[in-house]
Amino acid sequence: MPSKPIIAVTKISKTYHLGDVRVPALRDVSVAVQPKDFLVITGRNGSGKSTLLRQIGLLDRPDQGTITLLGKEVTALKERQRTQIRLQHIGYIFQEYALIAELTAVENVMLPALMQEPARVCRPRAIAILQKVGLGKKLKNLPRQLSGGEQQKVAIARALINDPEVIFADEPTANLDTVAARDVLELFAQLNREGHTIVMITHEPDEQTYANRILTLSDGKVV
Amino acid sequence: MNRRLGVPFFLLSRNLRSGNKWTLSLTIFMMAVAFINLIFIASLFNGIITGANRQIVDTTTSDLFLTPNTGSDTFTDVPSLLTAVRATSGVRNAAAEMVVPGNLQFQNVKGSWSIFAITPSEMAGSINLSTTVASGTYLADDDADGILLGRQVAGGDGVELNTFSLKGAKVGDQVTLTSGAMSKVLTVRGIINSHFINADQRAFISYAALQSFMPKLASQATMILTRTATGSDVSAVQAHLVGANLNVQVHPWNDAAGLMKTVTDSFVSVNVLLSFVAVLIAAVTIFIVVYIDIVNRRQQIGILRAIGVSPFIIRSQYVLQTILYAVSGVIVGLALFYAAIVPYFQAHPFTLPIGQITLAPDAADFSARIVSIIIVAIVAGLIPVTFITRMKLLKAI
Ligand SMILES: Nc1ncnc2c1ncn2[C@@H]1O[C@H](COP(=O)(O)OP(=O)(O)OP(=O)(O)O)[C@@H](O)[C@H]1O
Ligand SMILES: [Mg+2]
Numbered sequence: 312m313p314s315k316p317i318i319a320v321t322k323i324s325k326t327y328h329l330g331d332v333r334v335p336a337l338r339d340v341s342v343a344v345q346p347k348d349f350l351v352i353t354g355r356n357g358s359g360k361s362t363l364l365r366q367i368g369l370l371d372r373p374d375q376g377t378i379t380l381l382g383k384e385v386t387a388l389k390e391r392q393r394t395q396i397r398l399q400h401i402g403y404i405f406q407e408y409a410l411i412a413e414l415t416a417v418e419n420v421m422l423p424a425l426m427q428e429p430a431r432v433c434r435p436r437a438i439a440i441l442q443k444v445g446l447g448k449k450l451k452n453l454p455r456q457l458s459g460g461e462q463q464k465v466a467i468a469r470a471l472i473n474d475p476e477v478i479f480a481d482e483p484t485a486n487l488d489t490v491a492a493r494d495v496l497e498l499f500a501q502l503n504r505e506g507h508t509i510v511m512i513t514h515e516p517d518e519q520t521y522a523n524r525i526l527t528l529s530d531g532k533v534v
Numbered sequence: 535m536n537r538r539l540g541v542p543f544f545l546l547s548r549n550l551r552s553g554n555k556w557t558l559s560l561t562i563f564m565m566a567v568a569f570i571n572l573i574f575i576a577s578l579f580n581g582i583i584t585g586a587n588r589q590i591v592d593t594t595t596s597d598l599f600l601t602p603n604t605g606s607d608t609f610t611d612v613p614s615l616l617t618a619v620r621a622t623s624g625v626r627n628a629a630a631e632m633v634v635p636g637n638l639q640f641q642n643v644k645g646s647w648s649i650f651a652i653t654p655s656e657m658a659g660s661i662n663l664s665t666t667v668a669s670g671t672y673l674a675d676d677d678a679d680g681i682l683l684g685r686q687v688a689g690g691d692g693v694e695l696n697t698f699s700l701k702g703a704k705v706g707d708q709v710t711l712t713s714g715a716m717s718k719v720l721t722v723r724g725i726i727n728s729h730f731i732n733a734d735q736r737a738f739i740s741y742a743a744l745q746s747f748m749p750k751l752a753s754q755a756t757m758i759l760t761r762t763a764t765g766s767d768v769s770a771v772q773a774h775l776v777g778a779n780l781n782v783q784v785h786p787w788n789d790a791a792g793l794m795k796t797v798t799d800s801f802v803s804v805n806v807l808l809s810f811v812a813v814l815i816a817a818v819t820i821f822i823v824v825y826i827d828i829v830n831r832r833q834q835i836g837i838l839r840a841i842g843v844s845p846f847i848i849r850s851q852y853v854l855q856t857i858l859y860a861v862s863g864v865i866v867g868l869a870l871f872y873a874a875i876v877p878y879f880q881a882h883p884f885t886l887p888i889g890q891i892t893l894a895p896d897a898a899d900f901s902a903r904i905v906s907i908i909i910v911a912i913v914a915g916l917i918p919v920t921f922i923t924r925m926k927l928l929k930a931i
Contacts, residue, residue: 365928370840370927370928371926371927371928390845391844394839394842394843394844394845395842395844396842397840397841397842398841398842398843399842401842403840403841409837409840410837411548411834411837411838412552412834413548413549413551413552413553414548418544418548422541422544422838422841422843423841423842423843425538425540425541425544426538426541426842426843426844426847427538429540430540430544453552469841473842
């Protein structure tokens, strides 16, 4: 008997407008994610995976349907509240790392925590997380002084700093070599074992083995 | 809540650490130039206005001047009036002048100017005649054959109003003063140059000379020029004089400012207009700098928002940044202004018909301008930031 879902997506649709052209990216998508799930979303290019993740990651709003996150209906919330949820309850990892170029590894990681706590608390925590992901020796490196795999680990550490319930990752290994990719996936597996719910997009069939559930999209619909 | 306020400082400091130092310096320099622009015009106009006022007081009216009550053209009991005025509290000096009707002739050039009889030693305490003698000497009280000519009366090559002057009368030359059927030959003792063209169109003789020429007039005066004691309140002294029941009219110097007043009044409105332009330049500078900065960091701002940094924090960062630009610009501007520009114009004053003009900075007025330039900078910086933080998040990433 599944517990109450941590994420409940009900019949959401999203259409992009490019001038007069309508691009339906999601059509009536419904999905429920249970706490401690490791959900992998897969599908062909353009099938709507990123669009779906952005809706549940509160980076965008669907045209129709509802999303319940941690028991709260979030589609209609004010932007200010959605920002707060992103800060406290969601860790989002982008394919292109999305680090702040001017901040060192440790500063990038501590930034979300600084929104709630003083630097003397955030910094040791950021250092501890960077050590956990194996970057204890690169704390003061700027993003451009790190390899792709290392940058992605910094991005993961940043996503973890506020101890979010859910981690979203959009093709986190797409720009990494096989060794770095395995590192990152092992990290996700460990986080999942520690109790974090993970929703990850991937194209790689062998990465799906980390998942306990797989959602396949095609043409904006769940297959 | 207040914890988060550390974040804008944190972001700004990192932003500056990695930013281009030249761009930063240039932006601050631009702000400094805009600020100097804002205070320069104001100081110049203030210099013109205070300079003009000072010239009127120092050359022509002194602080307060007395005229006869309606009904008479002249004072007749001059010595007792002077004694009474000098005894009034706050009065440092009082001196009489008498208009001498007549015209002057030098060689075959003839013309009429304002000619005054004065007691030279007394008048020196009310206006600056004795200190503006450009060549020759000041008059002695008992000099019955001498005359002081204003530079514009004496004329000569290079003199502004040479065409309408005696065309080159010099110290030692003889000029003839004619009044009706009477005439008297006088020797030019000195030439007055106050740099105030109106004031330099006058000539002065002593009461002793008037006595030898038109004795009836020599016991009269048309005006009493009164200097107040340093630091005393001119209007308070005026009130004392009125209260002394001297049967005279007491005028503050600006009653005689007339034409100058309309000129200075129009400077005030030009000043407002130019100040507005200067503030606008500062605003546009800040807007462009912040706008370009934000366009370059658009993606970064999107990332900040995506990870949960609120728009308020992002706006605060840019408000801090514009305050930094504006305050640094003001500091650099003030430093340049006081260290270079003011001394330069003190050494090289502007020569205007009212005299030599330098900048007259007004600290109280500056503080209002500093506040306005900072406020305008903040608003100009907030416009582009607000635009980008209102933008849909996906478009910003
Ligand atoms: N910002 C956008 N504006 C217009 N159309 C968009 C936008 N983003 C995505 N689309 C379109 O929506 C559809 C779904 O895109 P989405 O990025 O979700 O696909 P995806 O499954 O993540 O693909 P990929 O595997 O290539 O990352 C595509 O047809 C895409 O062209
Ligand atoms: Mg995608």
